Amino acid sequence: MDPAPPSDPGGTTPGDDRPTGGAPPRTTLSFYRYERLSDPTLLRDTLHADWSVLGVLGRTYLAREGINAQVSVPSENLSAFRDAVDAVPEFAGVPWKIALEENGSAFRKLTIKVKPKLVADGLSDGAFDPGDVGEHLDAATFNRKMEEGALVIDMRNNYESAIGHFEGAYLPKADTFRDAINEVAAMLRDRSTCIVDPLNRPNAAPDVLLYCTGGIRCEKASAYLKHEGFTNVGQLHGGIIDYVRQVRAQGRASRFKGRNFVFDDRLSERITDDLLGTCVQCGQATDRIANCMEESCNLLLVQCPACAAQYADCCSPSCQEIHLLPAAHQREWRKGRITRSTITKAITDAETHQELIREQEAALAINGTLHPELMDITLKPM
Ligand SMILES: [Zn+2]
Numbered sequence: 297m298d299p300a301p302p303s304d305p306g307g308t309t310p311g312d313d314r315p316t317g318g319a320p321p322r323t324t325l326s327f328y329r330y331e332r333l334s335d336p337t338l339l340r341d342t343l344h345a346d347w348s349v350l351g352v353l354g355r356t357y358l359a360r361e362g363i364n365a366q367v368s369v370p371s372e373n374l375s376a377f378r379d380a381v382d383a384v385p386e387f388a389g390v391p392w393k394i395a396l397e398e399n400g401s402a403f404r405k406l407t408i409k410v411k412p413k414l415v416a417d418g419l420s421d422g423a424f425d426p427g428d429v430g431e432h433l434d435a436a437t438f439n440r441k442m443e444e445g446a447l448v449i450d451m452r453n454n455y456e457s458a459i460g461h462f463e464g465a466y467l468p469k470a471d472t473f474r475d476a477i478n479e480v481a482a483m484l485r486d487r488s489t490c491i492v493d494p495l496n497r498p499n500a501a502p503d504v505l506l507y508c509t510g511g512i513r514c515e516k517a518s519a520y521l522k523h524e525g526f527t528n529v530g531q532l533h534g535g536i537i538d539y540v541r542q543v544r545a546q547g548r549a550s551r552f553k554g555r556n557f558v559f560d561d562r563l564s565e566r567i568t569d570d571l572l573g574t575c576v577q578c579g580q581a582t583d584r585i586a587n588c589m590e591e592s593c594n595l596l597l598v599q600c601p602a603c604a605a606q607y608a609d610c611c612s613p614s615c616q617e618i619h620l621l622p623a624a625h626q627r628e629w630r631k632g633r634i635t636r637s638t639i640t641k642a643i644t645d646a647e648t649h650q651e652l653i654r655e656q657e658a659a660l661a662i663n664g665t666l667h668p669e670l671m672d673i674t675l676k677p678m
């Protein structure tokens with residue numbers, strides 16, 4: 297297969313705690329490779345032991361189909377880490393991508409998990425040939441094809457594209473990869489029925505250009521779209537991360553605007569100064585993305601600093617009321633509740649959300665609480 301582009305994951309819930317001062321400098325990097333692994337569980341134990349010694353933190357997924365890693369390495373151990381990665385024959389020479397912005401606090405621990413698949417794509421293996429991927433394009437070619445009128449499609453989730461994306465890109469509304477890929481296929485089918493080629497060529501549909509964070513999702517998405525009959529499918533090799541590195545090295549302007557969503561505690565990296573996001577609470581332009589601080593909620597939302605202050609870093613008055621309780625009361629209230637963000641990841645429908653906030657504020661004004669059930673808890677001695 298092609299040299300593996302870098303990494304991006306199937307999703308995770310970033311946290312909020314940042315280590316404070318004094319820590320040695322670290323480098324955040326990512327890599328992935330589709331490569332048959334005979335015993336991912338055994339390999340997990342080996343990697344965990346070897347990487348722990350080097351002080352590696354981060355989140356890595358292993359599956360029978362390969363590895364997808366986001367890690368933070370003490371900078372002084374980078375070459376030792378390179379040796380450790382290369383020592384596994386299946387990973388030897390895998391190219392990695394170093395984060396564009398570094399603040400040294402991307403991860404708090406080392407997690408290596410064995411999963412059925414590297415990306416939770418929801419597509420059934422065997423239904424299409426995952427090896428028949430779209431053409432890998434470098435930044436210059438991607439830009440040229442954009443200028444020639446190719447249709448650019450963002451293969452990330454809606455909350456990722458909300459704070460940054462390529463100019464003019466189609467942004468799926470879906471919030472899972474599976475739904476996004478179906479939405480894209482349906483949209484392309486609609487468009488291609490509108491195109492009449494005077495020469496009646498079978499491949500008259502315009503070029504389609506896919507991109508994601510590090511390239512891994514486009515491997516699956518491009519193979520799926522080709523299987524669905526779309527022949528002119530290209531994908532940004534190495535994803536946004538490598539695109540930005542290339543255009544910066546070439547001294548050219550990035551056509552990706554705003555912030556790049558990332559899957560560690562940093563949440564995003566700035567690419568250009570453009571403000572693409574809108575606060576889901578008040579509608580102001582902002583590209584600040586955060587998790588609701590109420591632990592049983594934890595949903596991602598684009599939230600301006602003023603709203604963050606007004607709602608105590610929470611998504612709603614309801615979460616705010618819980619979040620501001622003494623810790624013991626919060627724990628008691630959370631018993632037996634499922635974390636919302638395990639069901640859905642983000643709040644993206646601003647209109648519905650603002651309506652919810654208005655309703656909650658009205659109820660709060662009348663009743664003084666949105667959680668009458670708290671009476672039982674707050675009266676108990678803790
Ligand atoms: Zn706001």
Ligand SMILES: [Zn+2]
Nearest residue numbers: 588593611615
């Ligand atoms: Zn919340």
